[in-house]
Amino acid sequence: MAYVPDPVAKRETPTGGGMGRVLTSRAVLAPLIAMVLFVAFWEFLVWANGWPDYVMASPSDLPPAYAEYWGLFIKMGWQTLWRTVVGLVLAVIVGLLLGMVMGFSRLMRDALYPLLVGFNAIPKATVVPIVALMFVGAHDFNTILIAFMISFFPIAVSVSIGLSTLEPEYRDILRALGASQATIFWKIALPKTLPEFFGAMKVAVTLAFIGTNLMEIVSPHGRGLGALFDSGKTNSDYPLMFAVLIALAILGIVLYYVVVALEKIFAGWADRQGG
Amino acid sequence: MYPMINIEGVRHAYKTPSGPLPVLDGLELSVEEGGFVAVVGPSGCGKSTLTRLVAGLMKPDHGRVMLHGEVVSGPRSTVGMAFQNPVLLEWRTILENIMLPLEIVPTKMSKSEQKDRANYLLDLVGLTGFGDKRPSELSGGMRQRASLCRSLVHKPEVLILDEPFGALDAFTREDLWQTMHKVKAEEPFTGVLITHDLRESIFLADQVVVLSQRPAMTQYVLDVPSDGPRTLDDLYTAEASDRLNILRHQIEVAQGRAPADA
Secondary structure, three states: OOOOOOOHHHOOOOOOOOOOOOOOHHHHHHHHHHHHHHHHHHHHHHHHHOOOOOOOOOHHHHHHHHHHOHHHHHHHHHHHHHHHHHHHHHHHHHHHHHHHHHHHOHHHHHHHHHHHHHHHHOOHHHHHHHHHHHOOOOHHHHHHHHHHHHHHHHHHHHHHHHHHOOOHHHHHHHHOOOOOHHHHHHHHHHHHHHHHHHHHHHHHHHHHHHHHHHHHHHOOOOOHHHHHHHHHHHOOOHHHHHHHHHHHHHHHHHHHHHHHHHHHHHHHHHOOOOO | OOOOEEEEEEEEEEEEOOEEEEEEEEEEEEEOOOOEEEEEOOOOOOHHHHHHHHOOOOOOOEEEEEEOOEEOOOOOOOEEEEEOOOOOOOOOOHHHHHOHHHHHOOOOOOHHHHHHHHHHHHHHHOOOOOOOOOHHHOOHHHHHHHHHHHHHOOOOOEEEEEOOOOOOOHHHHHHHHHHHHHHHHHOOOEEEEEOOOHHHHHHHOOEEEEEOOOOEOEEEEEEOOOOOOOOHHHHHOHHHHHHHHHHHHHHHHHHOOOOOOO
Protein backbone atom coordinates (compact mmCIF):
# COMPACT_ATOMS: atom_id res chain seq x y z
CA MET A 1 0.00 0.00 0.00
CA ALA A 2 1.48 3.27 -0.95
CA TYR A 3 1.08 6.40 -2.87
CA VAL A 4 -1.94 6.66 -5.08
CA PRO A 5 -2.54 9.74 -7.19
CA ASP A 6 -4.97 11.80 -5.26
CA PRO A 7 -7.80 13.80 -6.78
CA VAL A 8 -8.02 15.62 -3.44
CA ALA A 9 -10.22 18.54 -2.63
CA LYS A 10 -11.44 19.01 -6.19
CA ARG A 11 -15.01 17.99 -5.51
CA GLU A 12 -15.10 19.76 -2.21
CA THR A 13 -15.85 23.41 -2.40
CA PRO A 14 -15.41 25.73 0.54
CA THR A 15 -18.64 26.84 2.11
CA GLY A 16 -19.23 30.54 1.80
CA GLY A 17 -17.74 32.46 4.67
CA GLY A 18 -18.46 36.12 3.98
CA MET A 19 -16.57 37.45 6.97
CA GLY A 20 -16.64 41.04 8.04
CA ARG A 21 -19.61 43.33 7.75
CA VAL A 22 -19.29 46.72 6.18
CA LEU A 23 -20.97 49.43 8.19
CA THR A 24 -23.43 50.58 5.55
CA SER A 25 -25.37 53.79 5.59
CA ARG A 26 -28.39 51.56 6.10
CA ALA A 27 -27.02 50.33 9.43
CA VAL A 28 -26.84 53.93 10.65
CA LEU A 29 -29.79 55.47 8.86
CA ALA A 30 -32.43 52.83 9.60
CA PRO A 31 -32.29 53.09 13.40
CA LEU A 32 -31.96 56.87 13.17
CA ILE A 33 -35.15 57.16 11.11
CA ALA A 34 -36.91 54.81 13.53
CA MET A 35 -35.95 57.06 16.44
CA VAL A 36 -37.06 60.24 14.68
CA LEU A 37 -40.41 58.64 13.85
CA PHE A 38 -40.82 57.51 17.45
CA VAL A 39 -40.13 60.99 18.82
CA ALA A 40 -42.48 62.55 16.25
CA PHE A 41 -45.24 60.12 17.22
CA TRP A 42 -44.69 60.89 20.91
CA GLU A 43 -44.88 64.64 20.28
CA PHE A 44 -48.01 64.17 18.17
CA LEU A 45 -49.67 62.03 20.83
CA VAL A 46 -49.15 64.62 23.54
CA TRP A 47 -50.22 67.46 21.24
CA ALA A 48 -53.31 65.65 19.88
CA ASN A 49 -54.56 64.75 23.35
CA GLY A 50 -53.71 68.14 24.74
CA TRP A 51 -51.96 66.53 27.73
CA PRO A 52 -50.38 68.97 30.14
CA ASP A 53 -46.76 68.18 31.01
CA TYR A 54 -47.71 66.77 34.43
CA VAL A 55 -49.57 64.01 32.68
CA MET A 56 -47.05 63.35 29.96
CA ALA A 57 -44.13 65.49 28.92
CA SER A 58 -43.53 65.88 25.21
CA PRO A 59 -40.15 65.67 23.51
CA SER A 60 -40.12 69.42 23.06
CA ASP A 61 -40.18 69.82 26.88
CA LEU A 62 -36.92 67.96 27.21
CA PRO A 63 -34.27 70.34 25.80
CA PRO A 64 -35.14 73.05 28.37
CA ALA A 65 -34.87 70.44 31.14
CA TYR A 66 -31.46 69.32 29.90
CA ALA A 67 -30.31 72.91 29.52
CA GLU A 68 -31.35 73.77 33.06
CA TYR A 69 -29.76 70.76 34.76
CA TRP A 70 -26.91 70.01 32.39
CA GLY A 71 -24.25 70.00 35.12
CA LEU A 72 -26.32 67.62 37.24
CA PHE A 73 -26.95 65.29 34.32
CA ILE A 74 -23.22 64.96 33.67
CA LYS A 75 -22.38 64.44 37.34
CA MET A 76 -25.23 62.04 38.10
CA GLY A 77 -24.87 60.25 34.80
CA TRP A 78 -21.24 59.55 35.56
CA GLN A 79 -22.14 58.19 39.03
CA THR A 80 -24.74 55.88 37.58
CA LEU A 81 -22.34 54.75 34.89
CA TRP A 82 -19.34 53.90 37.03
CA ARG A 83 -21.36 52.10 39.68
CA THR A 84 -23.12 50.03 37.03
CA VAL A 85 -19.82 49.13 35.44
CA VAL A 86 -18.20 48.16 38.74
CA GLY A 87 -21.25 46.06 39.66
CA LEU A 88 -21.09 44.42 36.26
CA VAL A 89 -17.37 43.68 36.56
CA LEU A 90 -18.05 42.01 39.90
CA ALA A 91 -20.90 40.07 38.32
CA VAL A 92 -18.56 38.90 35.56
CA ILE A 93 -15.93 37.72 38.03
CA VAL A 94 -18.35 35.95 40.37
CA GLY A 95 -20.51 34.70 37.48
CA LEU A 96 -17.47 33.23 35.73
CA LEU A 97 -16.25 31.53 38.91
CA LEU A 98 -19.68 30.12 39.76
CA GLY A 99 -20.18 29.07 36.14
CA MET A 100 -16.83 27.29 36.12
CA VAL A 101 -17.55 25.47 39.39
CA MET A 102 -20.98 24.39 38.17
CA GLY A 103 -19.78 23.65 34.65
CA PHE A 104 -17.04 21.29 35.73
CA SER A 105 -18.65 19.58 38.71
CA ARG A 106 -21.96 17.83 38.43
CA LEU A 107 -22.21 17.72 42.19
CA MET A 108 -21.77 21.47 42.52
CA ARG A 109 -24.28 22.07 39.75
CA ASP A 110 -26.88 19.91 41.49
CA ALA A 111 -26.09 21.57 44.81
CA LEU A 112 -26.03 25.21 43.74
CA TYR A 113 -28.58 25.44 40.96
CA PRO A 114 -31.81 25.51 43.05
CA LEU A 115 -30.19 28.00 45.41
CA LEU A 116 -29.25 30.29 42.55
CA VAL A 117 -32.65 30.01 40.92
CA GLY A 118 -34.33 30.89 44.19
CA PHE A 119 -31.99 33.80 44.68
CA ASN A 120 -32.69 35.04 41.20
CA ALA A 121 -36.45 34.65 41.62
CA ILE A 122 -36.60 37.13 44.51
CA PRO A 123 -37.70 40.47 43.05
CA LYS A 124 -34.74 42.75 43.58
CA ALA A 125 -37.07 45.63 44.45
CA THR A 126 -37.69 43.83 47.74
CA VAL A 127 -33.99 43.39 48.39
CA VAL A 128 -33.18 47.04 47.78
CA PRO A 129 -34.67 48.40 51.05
CA ILE A 130 -33.06 45.56 53.02
CA VAL A 131 -29.63 46.34 51.61
CA ALA A 132 -30.23 50.07 52.08
CA LEU A 133 -30.96 49.44 55.77
CA MET A 134 -28.14 46.96 56.27
CA PHE A 135 -25.46 49.31 55.07
CA VAL A 136 -26.96 52.69 55.81
CA GLY A 137 -24.98 55.51 54.29
CA ALA A 138 -22.69 53.26 52.24
CA HIS A 139 -24.45 54.44 49.15
CA ASP A 140 -21.85 53.52 46.53
CA PHE A 141 -21.42 50.09 48.09
CA ASN A 142 -25.18 49.46 48.22
CA THR A 143 -25.71 50.49 44.65
CA ILE A 144 -22.86 48.35 43.36
CA LEU A 145 -24.10 45.42 45.42
CA ILE A 146 -27.58 45.54 43.91
CA ALA A 147 -26.20 46.00 40.39
CA PHE A 148 -24.05 42.95 40.99
CA MET A 149 -26.77 40.82 42.60
CA ILE A 150 -29.22 41.40 39.81
CA SER A 151 -26.79 40.68 36.97
CA PHE A 152 -24.49 37.78 37.90
CA PHE A 153 -27.12 35.06 37.45
CA PRO A 154 -27.34 34.96 33.63
CA ILE A 155 -23.54 34.97 33.42
CA ALA A 156 -23.15 32.08 35.86
CA VAL A 157 -25.84 30.03 34.11
CA SER A 158 -24.56 30.58 30.59
CA VAL A 159 -20.95 29.83 31.50
CA SER A 160 -21.92 26.65 33.34
CA ILE A 161 -24.07 25.50 30.43
CA GLY A 162 -21.33 26.37 27.95
CA LEU A 163 -18.78 24.35 29.90
CA SER A 164 -20.96 21.36 30.72
CA THR A 165 -22.12 20.95 27.12
CA LEU A 166 -18.60 20.90 25.72
CA GLU A 167 -18.43 17.84 23.45
CA PRO A 168 -16.20 15.16 24.97
CA GLU A 169 -14.12 14.98 21.78
CA TYR A 170 -12.92 18.54 22.39
CA ARG A 171 -11.53 17.48 25.74
CA ASP A 172 -10.17 14.25 24.34
CA ILE A 173 -8.02 15.75 21.61
CA LEU A 174 -6.03 17.60 24.28
CA ARG A 175 -6.35 15.02 27.06
CA ALA A 176 -4.99 12.31 24.78
CA LEU A 177 -1.81 14.37 24.49
CA GLY A 178 -1.47 14.65 28.25
CA ALA A 179 -2.79 18.21 28.65
CA SER A 180 -3.81 19.32 32.14
CA GLN A 181 -7.36 20.37 33.05
CA ALA A 182 -6.16 23.97 33.27
CA THR A 183 -4.73 23.83 29.74
CA ILE A 184 -7.97 22.35 28.43
CA PHE A 185 -9.89 25.14 30.14
CA TRP A 186 -7.78 27.98 28.73
CA LYS A 187 -7.27 26.59 25.24
CA ILE A 188 -10.69 25.10 24.58
CA ALA A 189 -13.42 25.39 27.19
CA LEU A 190 -13.14 29.11 27.86
CA PRO A 191 -12.91 30.33 24.24
CA LYS A 192 -15.67 27.95 23.23
CA THR A 193 -17.94 29.42 25.92
CA LEU A 194 -17.32 33.05 24.90
CA PRO A 195 -20.33 33.35 22.55
CA GLU A 196 -22.68 32.18 25.33
CA PHE A 197 -20.88 34.45 27.78
CA PHE A 198 -21.41 37.51 25.64
CA GLY A 199 -25.03 36.57 25.04
CA ALA A 200 -25.47 36.61 28.80
CA MET A 201 -23.50 39.87 29.08
CA LYS A 202 -26.05 41.60 26.87
CA VAL A 203 -28.76 40.64 29.34
CA ALA A 204 -26.59 41.33 32.39
CA VAL A 205 -25.59 44.83 31.30
CA THR A 206 -29.22 45.94 31.13
CA LEU A 207 -30.02 44.23 34.43
CA ALA A 208 -27.07 45.84 36.21
CA PHE A 209 -28.29 49.19 34.98
CA ILE A 210 -31.76 48.53 36.37
CA GLY A 211 -30.21 47.46 39.68
CA THR A 212 -28.21 50.66 39.97
CA ASN A 213 -31.24 52.81 39.34
CA LEU A 214 -33.46 50.89 41.74
CA MET A 215 -31.03 51.64 44.53
CA GLU A 216 -30.55 55.25 43.49
CA ILE A 217 -34.28 55.89 43.49
CA VAL A 218 -35.06 54.13 46.75
CA SER A 219 -32.21 55.14 49.03
CA PRO A 220 -32.58 58.52 50.72
CA HIS A 221 -30.17 61.28 49.74
CA GLY A 222 -29.13 59.11 46.84
CA ARG A 223 -26.89 60.01 43.97
CA GLY A 224 -26.93 59.20 40.31
CA LEU A 225 -29.62 59.55 37.66
CA GLY A 226 -32.06 57.61 39.83
CA ALA A 227 -31.77 60.25 42.53
CA LEU A 228 -32.21 62.98 39.95
CA PHE A 229 -35.38 61.21 38.84
CA ASP A 230 -36.54 61.08 42.43
CA SER A 231 -35.91 64.78 42.98
CA GLY A 232 -37.87 65.50 39.79
CA LYS A 233 -40.72 63.53 41.33
CA THR A 234 -40.54 65.39 44.65
CA ASN A 235 -40.57 68.74 42.86
CA SER A 236 -43.28 67.70 40.41
CA ASP A 237 -40.82 68.54 37.63
CA TYR A 238 -42.24 66.13 35.04
CA PRO A 239 -40.09 67.24 32.14
CA LEU A 240 -37.03 66.54 34.33
CA MET A 241 -38.31 63.02 35.08
CA PHE A 242 -38.78 62.31 31.39
CA ALA A 243 -35.40 63.82 30.62
CA VAL A 244 -33.83 61.40 33.10
CA LEU A 245 -35.63 58.48 31.45
CA ILE A 246 -34.21 59.45 28.08
CA ALA A 247 -30.73 59.93 29.57
CA LEU A 248 -31.01 56.44 31.09
CA ALA A 249 -32.05 55.01 27.75
CA ILE A 250 -29.04 56.61 26.07
CA LEU A 251 -26.64 55.33 28.73
CA GLY A 252 -28.20 51.87 28.42
CA ILE A 253 -27.69 51.90 24.66
CA VAL A 254 -24.06 52.97 25.08
CA LEU A 255 -23.33 50.20 27.60
CA TYR A 256 -25.05 47.61 25.44
CA TYR A 257 -23.04 48.49 22.38
CA VAL A 258 -19.81 48.46 24.37
CA VAL A 259 -20.61 44.81 25.11
CA VAL A 260 -21.41 44.23 21.45
CA ALA A 261 -18.05 45.75 20.49
CA LEU A 262 -16.22 43.53 22.99
CA GLU A 263 -18.10 40.54 21.61
CA LYS A 264 -16.97 41.41 18.08
CA ILE A 265 -13.36 41.56 19.27
CA PHE A 266 -13.27 38.43 21.41
CA ALA A 267 -15.94 36.19 19.89
CA GLY A 268 -16.22 37.59 16.38
CA TRP A 269 -15.41 34.15 14.99
CA ALA A 270 -18.83 32.92 16.09
CA ASP A 271 -20.52 35.36 13.71
CA ARG A 272 -20.48 33.28 10.55
CA GLN A 273 -22.94 34.93 8.27
CA GLY A 274 -21.68 38.41 8.98
CA GLY A 275 -25.16 39.79 8.77
CA MET B 1 10.52 -7.21 19.36
CA TYR B 2 7.21 -6.19 20.83
CA PRO B 3 4.33 -5.34 18.56
CA MET B 4 3.56 -1.62 18.53
CA ILE B 5 0.08 -2.12 19.94
CA ASN B 6 -0.77 -5.15 22.00
CA ILE B 7 -4.09 -5.69 23.72
CA GLU B 8 -4.35 -8.82 25.84
CA GLY B 9 -7.49 -10.24 27.41
CA VAL B 10 -9.11 -6.88 27.99
CA ARG B 11 -12.39 -6.82 29.85
CA HIS B 12 -14.17 -3.63 30.75
CA ALA B 13 -17.54 -2.60 32.15
CA TYR B 14 -19.05 0.86 32.54
CA LYS B 15 -20.68 1.72 35.82
CA THR B 16 -24.29 2.68 35.31
CA PRO B 17 -27.08 3.37 37.81
CA SER B 18 -28.56 -0.03 36.94
CA GLY B 19 -25.34 -1.95 37.57
CA PRO B 20 -22.20 -2.58 35.55
CA LEU B 21 -22.55 -2.62 31.77
CA PRO B 22 -19.90 -4.89 30.27
CA VAL B 23 -18.63 -3.55 26.94
CA LEU B 24 -15.45 -5.50 26.31
CA ASP B 25 -14.96 -9.13 27.26
CA GLY B 26 -11.92 -10.87 25.91
CA LEU B 27 -10.50 -8.37 23.47
CA GLU B 28 -7.27 -9.38 21.76
CA LEU B 29 -5.51 -7.17 19.26
CA SER B 30 -1.96 -6.91 18.07
CA VAL B 31 -0.59 -4.46 15.53
CA GLU B 32 2.98 -4.56 14.26
CA GLU B 33 4.91 -1.35 13.82
CA GLY B 34 3.72 0.30 10.62
CA GLY B 35 0.64 -1.90 10.49
CA PHE B 36 -2.83 -0.63 9.89
CA VAL B 37 -5.72 -2.46 11.51
CA ALA B 38 -9.38 -1.76 10.87
CA VAL B 39 -11.85 -2.68 13.59
CA VAL B 40 -15.42 -3.42 12.52
CA GLY B 41 -18.39 -4.71 14.46
CA PRO B 42 -22.06 -4.19 15.23
CA SER B 43 -23.18 -0.76 16.45
CA GLY B 44 -22.48 -0.06 20.08
CA CYS B 45 -20.13 -3.00 20.49
CA GLY B 46 -17.44 -1.06 22.28
CA LYS B 47 -15.27 0.05 19.36
CA SER B 48 -14.90 3.56 20.71
CA THR B 49 -14.01 2.20 24.12
CA LEU B 50 -11.18 0.41 22.39
CA THR B 51 -9.81 3.69 21.01
CA ARG B 52 -10.02 5.33 24.42
CA LEU B 53 -8.08 2.45 25.94
CA VAL B 54 -5.30 2.69 23.37
CA ALA B 55 -5.17 6.48 23.79
CA GLY B 56 -4.77 6.03 27.53
CA LEU B 57 -7.93 8.02 28.23
CA MET B 58 -9.19 5.15 30.37
CA LYS B 59 -7.89 1.97 31.92
CA PRO B 60 -9.42 -1.48 31.47
CA ASP B 61 -10.85 -3.38 34.45
CA HIS B 62 -8.89 -6.46 33.42
CA GLY B 63 -6.18 -7.27 30.94
CA ARG B 64 -3.43 -5.13 29.48
CA VAL B 65 -3.10 -2.50 26.80
CA MET B 66 0.50 -2.08 25.75
CA LEU B 67 2.31 0.24 23.38
CA HIS B 68 5.84 -0.75 22.50
CA GLY B 69 5.72 -3.39 25.22
CA GLU B 70 4.89 -0.81 27.90
CA VAL B 71 1.58 -0.91 29.75
CA VAL B 72 -0.49 2.18 28.93
CA SER B 73 -1.20 3.92 32.21
CA GLY B 74 -2.27 7.32 30.92
CA PRO B 75 -2.28 9.60 27.92
CA ARG B 76 0.96 9.79 25.98
CA SER B 77 2.13 12.25 23.39
CA THR B 78 3.09 9.53 20.91
CA VAL B 79 -0.57 9.03 20.04
CA GLY B 80 -2.62 11.00 17.52
CA MET B 81 -6.40 10.93 17.36
CA ALA B 82 -9.05 11.89 14.84
CA PHE B 83 -12.80 11.47 15.31
CA GLN B 84 -15.90 11.47 13.15
CA ASN B 85 -16.44 15.01 14.40
CA PRO B 86 -13.37 16.94 13.20
CA VAL B 87 -13.51 19.10 16.39
CA LEU B 88 -11.65 22.05 14.93
CA LEU B 89 -11.49 25.12 17.15
CA GLU B 90 -13.54 27.73 15.34
CA TRP B 91 -11.68 30.71 16.79
CA ARG B 92 -8.41 29.53 15.31
CA THR B 93 -7.28 29.46 11.71
CA ILE B 94 -6.72 26.07 10.11
CA LEU B 95 -2.96 26.45 10.54
CA GLU B 96 -3.33 27.32 14.24
CA ASN B 97 -5.65 24.36 14.66
CA ILE B 98 -3.11 22.01 13.16
CA MET B 99 -0.34 23.37 15.38
CA LEU B 100 -2.42 22.87 18.55
CA PRO B 101 -0.82 19.56 19.65
CA LEU B 102 2.61 21.21 19.46
CA GLU B 103 1.46 23.58 22.20
CA ILE B 104 0.89 20.58 24.50
CA VAL B 105 3.53 18.08 23.50
CA PRO B 106 7.13 19.02 24.24
CA THR B 107 8.77 19.77 20.92
CA LYS B 108 12.18 20.84 19.74
CA MET B 109 10.69 22.51 16.70
CA SER B 110 10.95 26.29 16.48
CA LYS B 111 7.83 28.30 15.70
CA SER B 112 8.78 28.59 12.04
CA GLU B 113 9.57 24.89 11.80
CA GLN B 114 6.17 24.16 13.31
CA LYS B 115 4.56 26.34 10.67
CA ASP B 116 6.53 24.61 7.92
CA ARG B 117 5.46 21.23 9.22
CA ALA B 118 1.80 22.27 9.37
CA ASN B 119 1.98 23.67 5.85
CA TYR B 120 3.71 20.52 4.62
CA LEU B 121 0.87 18.41 6.03
CA LEU B 122 -1.71 20.72 4.45
CA ASP B 123 0.01 20.16 1.09
CA LEU B 124 0.01 16.42 1.71
CA VAL B 125 -3.74 16.22 2.26
CA GLY B 126 -4.52 18.63 -0.57
CA LEU B 127 -5.38 21.74 1.45
CA THR B 128 -2.59 23.93 0.07
CA GLY B 129 -3.39 27.58 0.72
CA PHE B 130 -6.17 26.95 3.24
CA GLY B 131 -4.02 27.55 6.33
CA ASP B 132 -5.35 31.04 6.94
CA LYS B 133 -9.02 30.08 6.59
CA ARG B 134 -11.34 29.51 9.51
CA PRO B 135 -12.92 26.07 9.98
CA SER B 136 -16.37 27.53 9.22
CA GLU B 137 -15.14 28.40 5.72
CA LEU B 138 -14.30 24.78 4.90
CA SER B 139 -16.51 21.92 3.75
CA GLY B 140 -16.94 18.76 5.80
CA GLY B 141 -14.34 16.82 3.86
CA MET B 142 -11.83 19.63 4.10
CA ARG B 143 -12.34 19.90 7.85
CA GLN B 144 -11.71 16.19 8.16
CA ARG B 145 -8.48 16.62 6.17
CA ALA B 146 -7.41 19.40 8.53
CA SER B 147 -8.28 17.21 11.51
CA LEU B 148 -6.06 14.50 10.04
CA CYS B 149 -3.19 17.00 9.77
CA ARG B 150 -3.63 17.94 13.42
CA SER B 151 -3.51 14.30 14.51
CA LEU B 152 -0.20 13.88 12.64
CA VAL B 153 1.60 17.15 13.35
CA HIS B 154 3.53 15.86 16.39
CA LYS B 155 4.68 12.77 14.46
CA PRO B 156 2.78 10.22 16.56
CA GLU B 157 3.80 6.58 16.48
CA VAL B 158 0.19 5.49 16.76
CA LEU B 159 -2.71 7.04 14.90
CA ILE B 160 -6.20 6.30 16.17
CA LEU B 161 -9.00 7.02 13.73
CA ASP B 162 -12.49 6.69 15.18
CA GLU B 163 -14.83 6.62 12.17
CA PRO B 164 -13.16 9.70 10.69
CA PHE B 165 -14.98 9.42 7.36
CA GLY B 166 -18.33 8.28 8.73
CA ALA B 167 -20.15 11.56 8.22
CA LEU B 168 -18.90 12.26 4.69
CA ASP B 169 -20.65 11.63 1.41
CA ALA B 170 -19.51 8.65 -0.63
CA PHE B 171 -17.41 10.59 -3.15
CA THR B 172 -15.60 12.64 -0.54
CA ARG B 173 -15.02 9.51 1.48
CA GLU B 174 -13.32 7.75 -1.44
CA ASP B 175 -11.14 10.82 -2.00
CA LEU B 176 -10.09 10.69 1.62
CA TRP B 177 -9.30 6.98 1.43
CA GLN B 178 -6.80 7.79 -1.29
CA THR B 179 -5.45 10.68 0.74
CA MET B 180 -4.94 8.25 3.63
CA HIS B 181 -2.75 6.02 1.45
CA LYS B 182 -0.73 9.01 0.37
CA VAL B 183 -0.30 10.17 3.97
CA LYS B 184 0.67 6.70 5.13
CA ALA B 185 3.40 6.55 2.50
CA GLU B 186 4.88 9.91 3.46
CA GLU B 187 4.27 9.90 7.20
CA PRO B 188 4.63 6.36 8.51
CA PHE B 189 2.47 5.47 11.50
CA THR B 190 0.87 2.47 13.12
CA GLY B 191 -2.86 2.83 12.68
CA VAL B 192 -6.08 1.68 14.26
CA LEU B 193 -9.17 2.55 12.26
CA ILE B 194 -12.65 2.16 13.69
CA THR B 195 -15.19 1.97 10.90
CA HIS B 196 -18.64 0.79 9.87
CA ASP B 197 -17.70 0.61 6.22
CA LEU B 198 -16.41 -2.79 5.13
CA ARG B 199 -15.13 -1.48 1.81
CA GLU B 200 -13.21 1.16 3.69
CA SER B 201 -11.72 -1.48 5.99
CA ILE B 202 -10.32 -3.65 3.22
CA PHE B 203 -9.18 -0.67 1.15
CA LEU B 204 -7.22 0.99 3.93
CA ALA B 205 -6.12 -1.69 6.37
CA ASP B 206 -3.83 -4.68 6.09
CA GLN B 207 -5.80 -6.49 8.76
CA VAL B 208 -9.50 -6.33 9.61
CA VAL B 209 -10.65 -7.31 13.08
CA VAL B 210 -14.32 -8.17 13.59
CA LEU B 211 -15.66 -7.63 17.09
CA SER B 212 -18.66 -9.50 18.46
CA GLN B 213 -21.72 -7.83 19.88
CA ARG B 214 -21.41 -6.19 23.29
CA PRO B 215 -19.66 -7.28 25.47
CA ALA B 216 -17.20 -7.45 22.61
CA MET B 217 -14.48 -9.99 22.04
CA THR B 218 -12.26 -10.48 19.04
CA GLN B 219 -14.39 -12.69 16.84
CA TYR B 220 -12.54 -12.85 13.55
CA VAL B 221 -9.35 -11.55 11.98
CA LEU B 222 -8.98 -11.13 8.23
CA ASP B 223 -5.62 -10.42 6.68
CA VAL B 224 -5.63 -8.18 3.66
CA PRO B 225 -2.20 -8.67 2.14
CA SER B 226 -1.11 -5.95 -0.18
CA ASP B 227 1.31 -6.08 -3.04
CA GLY B 228 1.87 -2.57 -4.22
CA PRO B 229 -0.29 0.50 -4.26
CA ARG B 230 -4.03 0.06 -3.97
CA THR B 231 -6.47 1.81 -6.22
CA LEU B 232 -10.23 2.08 -6.01
CA ASP B 233 -10.43 -0.46 -8.84
CA ASP B 234 -9.06 -3.05 -6.45
CA LEU B 235 -12.38 -2.89 -4.64
CA TYR B 236 -14.14 -4.34 -7.67
CA THR B 237 -12.13 -7.52 -8.07
CA ALA B 238 -13.26 -11.04 -7.26
CA GLU B 239 -10.78 -11.14 -4.40
CA ALA B 240 -12.21 -8.00 -2.81
CA SER B 241 -15.69 -9.33 -3.28
CA ASP B 242 -14.74 -12.55 -1.45
CA ARG B 243 -13.28 -10.58 1.43
CA LEU B 244 -16.35 -8.38 1.70
CA ASN B 245 -18.55 -11.48 1.76
CA ILE B 246 -16.50 -13.02 4.55
CA LEU B 247 -16.68 -9.82 6.58
CA ARG B 248 -20.38 -9.34 5.94
CA HIS B 249 -21.01 -12.87 7.11
CA GLN B 250 -18.93 -12.31 10.24
CA ILE B 251 -20.88 -9.16 11.05
CA GLU B 252 -24.11 -11.12 10.68
CA VAL B 253 -22.73 -13.72 13.04
CA ALA B 254 -21.78 -10.97 15.47
CA GLN B 255 -25.29 -9.58 15.27
CA GLY B 256 -26.71 -13.05 15.87
CA ARG B 257 -28.44 -13.07 12.49
CA ALA B 258 -26.39 -15.93 11.09
CA PRO B 259 -25.11 -19.10 12.76
CA ALA B 260 -21.39 -19.09 13.53
CA ASP B 261 -19.13 -21.31 11.50
CA ALA B 262 -20.92 -21.48 8.17
